[in-house]
Amino acid sequence: MFSGFLILLAQIVSVVLTVYYWLIIIRALLSWVNPDPYNPAVNLLYRVTEPVLGPLRRLIPVGSGYGIDFSPVIAFFIIIFVKSLIVKALLLLAFKLRS
Numbered sequence: 001m002f003s004g005f006l007i008l009l010a011q012i013v014s015v016v017l018t019v020y021y022w023l024i025i026i027r028a029l030l031s032w033v034n035p036d037p038y039n040p041a042v043n044l045l046y047r048v049t050e051p052v053l054g055p056l057r058r059l060i061p062v063g064s065g066y067g068i069d070f071s072p073v074i075a076f077f078i079i080i081f082v083k084s085l086i087v088k089a090l091l092l093l094a095f096k097l098r099s
Helices: 002-033 040-059 071-098
Strands: none
Touching: 002 040, 002 071, 040 071
16 A cells, blocks of 8 residues: 555656756746746746756856856756656655565
C-alpha cells in the first residue's frame, strides 16, 4: 500500500517539476518581447517563477558583463537534476517495498 503512495508521489513530483520547467521556458521567451507587466497572466507567471529565478540571479549576476540572464538555464539544470534524483529515488524505494 505504501509503495503505491510513493509511486503516486513520484508521479506528482514529476508533473509539478515538468510544469515548472515549462513556466520558466515561457518566462524566458516572454522576456524577449517585453510583455505588459500588468497583464494578469504575465504577473502570475512572474510571481510563480521568481522564487527560483530571483535567488539564482543574486548568485550569478545578470549576464556576467554580457547583459544575458542565465538564471533560467541554471534553473533548467536544477529542475532536471532534482527531477531525476527525487523521482527515481521514490520509484526505486517503492519498487523495493513492493518486493
